[in-house]
Amino acid sequence: MARVVVIGAGLGGLATAARLAAGGHRVTVLEQGPEVGGKLGWVSRDGHAFDTGPSLVTLPQVLRDLFDATGGPLDDVLDLERLDPAVAYRFADGTRLTVPGTLEGVRETLGPEWSAFLDRAAEIWRVTEQPFLRSPLRGARTLARLARSSADVRTVAPWASLRKLGAQYLTDPHLRTLLDRYATYSGSDPRQAPAALATVPWVEQAYGSWYVRGGLHRLPLAVADRARERGADVRTSSPVAEVLVEGGRTTGVRLAEGGVVPADVVVCNADAAALYGSLLPREAPVRRARTSLAAATPSSSGFVLLLALSGRTPDLAHHTVLFPDDYDAEFDGMFTDPRPLPDPTVYVSAPDDPATRPDADSESWFVLVNAPRHGPVDWDAPGLADAYADDVLAVLARRGLDVRDRVRWREVRTPADLERATGSVGGSIYGTSSNGATAAFLRPANASPVRGLYLVGGSSHPGGGLPLVTLSAEIVAGLVGPA
Ligand SMILES: Cc1cc2nc3c(=O)[nH]c(=O)nc-3n(C[C@H](O)[C@H](O)[C@H](O)COP(=O)(O)OP(=O)(O)OC[C@H]3O[C@@H](n4cnc5c(N)ncnc54)[C@H](O)[C@@H]3O)c2cc1C
Numbered sequence: 001m002a003r004v005v006v007i008g009a010g011l012g013g014l015a016t017a018a019r020l021a022a023g024g025h026r027v028t029v030l031e032q033g034p035e036v037g038g039k040l041g042w043v044s045r046d047g048h049a050f051d052t053g054p055s056l057v058t059l060p061q062v063l064r065d066l067f068d069a070t071g072g073p074l075d076d077v078l079d080l081e082r083l084d085p086a087v088a089y090r091f092a093d094g095t096r097l098t099v100p101g102t103l104e105g106v107r108e109t110l111g112p113e114w115s116a117f118l119d120r121a122a123e124i125w126r127v128t129e130q131p132f133l134r135s136p137l138r139g140a141r142t143l144a145r146l147a148r149s150s151a152d153v154r155t156v157a158p159w160a161s162l163r164k165l166g167a168q169y170l171t172d173p174h175l176r177t178l179l180d181r182y183a184t185y186s187g188s189d190p191r192q193a194p195a196a197l198a199t200v201p202w203v204e205q206a207y208g209s210w211y212v213r214g215g216l217h218r219l220p221l222a223v224a225d226r227a228r229e230r231g232a233d234v235r236t237s238s239p240v241a242e243v244l245v246e247g248g249r250t251t252g253v254r255l256a257e258g259g260v261v262p263a264d265v266v267v268c269n270a271d272a273a274a275l276y277g278s279l280l281p282r283e284a285p286v287r288r289a290r291t292s293l294a295a296a297t298p299s300s301s302g303f304v305l306l307l308a309l310s311g312r313t314p315d316l317a318h319h320t321v322l323f324p325d326d327y328d329a330e331f332d333g334m335f336t337d338p339r340p341l342p343d344p345t346v347y348v349s350a351p352d353d354p355a356t357r358p359d360a361d362s363e364s365w366f367v368l369v370n371a372p373r374h375g376p377v378d379w380d381a382p383g384l385a386d387a388y389a390d391d392v393l394a395v396l397a398r399r400g401l402d403v404r405d406r407v408r409w410r411e412v413r414t415p416a417d418l419e420r421a422t423g424s425v426g427g428s429i430y431g432t433s434s435n436g437a438t439a440a441f442l443r444p445a446n447a448s449p450v451r452g453l454y455l456v457g458g459s460s461h462p463g464g465g466l467p468l469v470t471l472s473a474e475i476v477a478g479l480v481g482p483a
Pocket residue numbers: 007008009010011012013030031032033036037038039040052053054055056057058238239240241269270271274302304368418421422423424429430456457458459463464465466467469
């Protein structure tokens with residue numbers, strides 16, 4: 001039995017804690033914030049309630065595996081609902097496309113081009129799932145060896161850009177735009193991100209788009225409960241100031257309020273950039289990890305608007321995406337010339353769930369637009385957040401969803417707020433981006449160069465988003481091993 005400290009109670013930290021506690025280890029989770037969940041935040045006021053982070057669950061099997069492995073089925077504790085339709089898209093030329101929630105429906109609605117693309121994406125998924133997403137990749141050499149050894153990997157050529165792959169299959173500009181959007185699921189630019197990200201629409205459309213009734217924040221609460229049931233000690237308001245290292249191995253952590261928690265194993269769920277940038281001592285033997293992190297492009301962030309609305313919007317889907325005329329300008333504004341996007345894609349999540357509204361004649365909207373990180377843009381500049389929220393409402397109005405006279409109250413979350421709430425440097429949602437042929441495959445490894453120190457979560461391998469973060473926990477629990 002090892003003494004394990006987990007830094008951070010995001011989904012990745014909690015899932016690792018549950019697995020390791022179930023495996024017989026003595027686990028303590030130290031979370032800096034007052035609540036568990038990290039980016040899976042929750043705001044509730046006057047009967048209006050909102051998830052402030054994720055709004056979409058994909059690949060639910062990964063979550064089911066977590067609950068099964070730690071003591072009982074997910075369906076005993078959470079109510080997962082498959083959405084149909086999955087998402088309603090509105091394009092700048094007025095075209096509307098409502099994507100069904102089943103694979104057969106998707107193939108029928110989006111037509112033969114998309115269907116042929118999906119077949120290719122399924123093939124990429126088949127050859128990348130096990131070696132990349134479910135295994136602890138260790139750097140460029142492993143990647144090169146895998147590429148050389150696998151004829152399958154070469155056949156599907158996941159190294160070309162997502163944009164290029166789309167151009168091979170899709171002539172309809174709407175479908176091309178739709179595909180581009182999937183690069184943003186990892187905070188990346190479709191012109192630079194690898195074709196391997198074609199697996200994202202495949203997974204979403206083949207295995208469905210899901211919602212947790214009552215709100216997605218119920219997921220980390222349930223995982224925290226599971227970890228506690230298996231004996232883990234989950235402490236909130238307990239920031240860690242330093243990971244202690246002696247002779248190349250970790251010996252525990254120092255708390256910000258003073259005191260040391262000794263450990264044989266430390267699992268860091270805090271952002272990898274924070275771990276290598278400030279939590280580890282300067283002299284820790286992690287020079288190469290620091291250098292490759294510094295060379296990577298951080299992922300984009302998001303600007304969130306929570307809208308408490310009176311009245312109901314006719315025919316509103318659970319997820320609605322309103323595209324701009326010039327999608328490339330959005331990626332330029334995030335990565336090339338960072339600035340608040342003047343004409344962004346706007347995403348609205350409006351769950352039809354009584355738990356999120358005070359009465360039947362009201363709605364609670366989570367509105368998200370892509371945004372460059374805090375740093376390149378000073379999101380704390382006086383007046384910026386409020387003025388930009390007005391801009392986003394005006395964009396919504398121009399695209400046919402004018403709710404300005406229905407707003408009871410609103411709350412704004414900028415990339416700077418995300419950084420403060422979760423410690424994600426610059427408010428990057430997914431750690432490093434997947435921009436570049438190999439970037440998606442070369443994220444910070446789960447096993448750090450410091451013995452006994454592991455990284456879990458969206459800023460490490462295999463990546464961000466709820467399913468990958470949960471897989472990350474499975475990989476780390478496997479690396480630590482049973483008691
Ligand atoms: C606006 C938004 C929308 C998103 N939409 C989706 C979506 O629809 N679907 C999807 O799958 N994913 C989505 N994501 C991504 C998803 O939320 C993340 O990938 C995932 O929740 C990250 O989990 P994590 O465990 O890696 O880390 P985090 O949730 O970042 O948790 C890390 C935890 O560590 C804590 N911590 C940091 N430093 C310290 C320290 N020094 N001491 C103690 N604790 C510390 C933090 O407070 C935090 O609780 C979205 C994210 C955001 C922000």
